[in-house]
Amino acid sequence: MDTWKVFLVFFGIILVLFAVFLFFSGINKNSPEKPGYLYLNNKTMICNYYYICFLRNGSWHRPSYNAGVNLILANNLEVKNETQIKQFFEQERINIIINTTEKASPENSELILKVSPFSHYLGYYYKTIKKQNKTIEANLLSKYNWTEPAIIIFGPNLGAKENSISFDGKNIIVQGQTPSGLSLVLGKLLLIIVS
Numbered sequence: 001m002d003t004w005k006v007f008l009v010f011f012g013i014i015l016v017l018f019a020v021f022l023f024f025s026g027i028n029k030n031s032p033e034k035p036g037y038l039y040l041n042n043k044t045m046i047c048n049y050y051y052i053c054f055l056r057n058g059s060w061h062r063p064s065y066n067a068g069v070n071l072i073l074a075n076n077l078e079v080k081n082e083t084q085i086k087q088f089f090e091q092e093r094i095n096i097i098i099n100t101t102e103k104a105s106p107e108n109s110e111l112i113l114k115v116s117p118f119s120h121y122l123g124y125y126y127k128t129i130k131k132q133n134k135t136i137e138a139n140l141l142s143k144y145n146w147t148e149p150a151i152i153i154f155g156p157n158l159g160a161k162e163n164s165i166s167f168d169g170k171n172i173i174v175q176g177q178t179p180s181g182l183s184l185v186l187g188k189l190l191l192i193i194v195s
Contacts, residue, residue, distance in 0.1 A: 035137055036070060037125040040195035046071040052121065052194055054129050063124050067187055068117035076189030081190050088149065089193050092134055094122070096148035097139040099159045105133075111155035111180050118186040125194055151189075155182050165189055 010184060036049040047053040050066035072106065081086070096119060098111055126134045132138035144150060153174045154160040165188060166173045176182020 017120065024156065038070065038075065038190065040075075044194050046075065046191075052125075052190065054125075054194075056129070063128075065117060065120045065124075067190060068114065069108060069122055069183035069187035073188050074184050075191050077165075077188040078183060079165045079188060079192065084167050084169075085172055085189070085192050088151075088167065091149065093148065094134055094136045095144070095148055096122075096136065096138040097141050097144045097150045097152045098138065099152070099154045107155065107157045109151070111158055111182070114155065114176070114179060114186065115153060116184045117183075118190060121190050122193070153182075153186075155179075165192075 004186075015194060029192040036047070038046040040046065045053050047058070047060070049070045050068070051061045051062045052067060052071065053062045055061075096115065098115060100107075100111060115138075119136065123136055126132045126136070129145055141152065144152075149170050151172045151174060153176075155176055158176050160175040160177045160182070162175055163177055163185055164173075164175050165185050172189070174182075174183055174185055
C-alpha cells in the first residue's frame with residue numbers, strides 16, 4: 001500500500017512538471033524573441049511578420065486582416081521627420097488621397113489593393129485600440145481641394161518617383177515605384193503611427 005502511494009505522488013509530480021513545461025513552452029511560441037516578432041513598445045508588437053498585435057486587458061490581440069507586407073522589413077526603412085509624421089495623426093480628421101488615372105486601369109486597382117490594408121489598420125487602431133472616433137476619409141487626388149492636411153499616395157506608374165515617406169509641413173507624401181515598394185512604405189507609415 002505504501003508503494004502505491006509513493007507511485008501516485010511520484011506520478012503526480014511528473015504530471016505537474018510536464019504541465020509546467022507545456023505552459024512555458026506555450027508562452028515561448030508567442031515570444032517576441034522568435035523570428036517574425038518584434039516589440040514596438042510595451043503595448044504593441046509585430047507578430048508573425050505581417051500583423052501588428054496590441055496588448056489589451058493583459059493579452060495580445062491581433063486584427064483579422066494582415067498588413068499586406070512583411071513589417072519586420074518595413075520597420076528597417078529610414079524615414080525623416082518621424083516625430084512630425086506621428087504628430088500629423090493627432091488631428092481628428094485624416095484624409096487619405098490617392099492618385100489614380102481617370103480611366104479604369106490595372107494601376108488603379110493595384111494602388112487601391114495596396115492602400116486597403118493600411119486603411120483597415122488605421123481604422124482598427126483608432127477605433128478599437130485607442131477608442132477614438134477619428135474621421136478617416138479617402139478621396140481621389142483629382143477631387144482633393146488642397147485646403148486640409150492629407151496623406152497623399154502616389155503608386156507605380158501613377159506619379160511615384162521613388163519609394164519614400166516625406167512630410168512637407170502639411171501633408172504626408174507616400175510614394176511607391178513598385179507594388180512591393182508601396183507596400184513597404186505604407187507598412188512603415190503604420191509602424192510610425194502605432195509605435
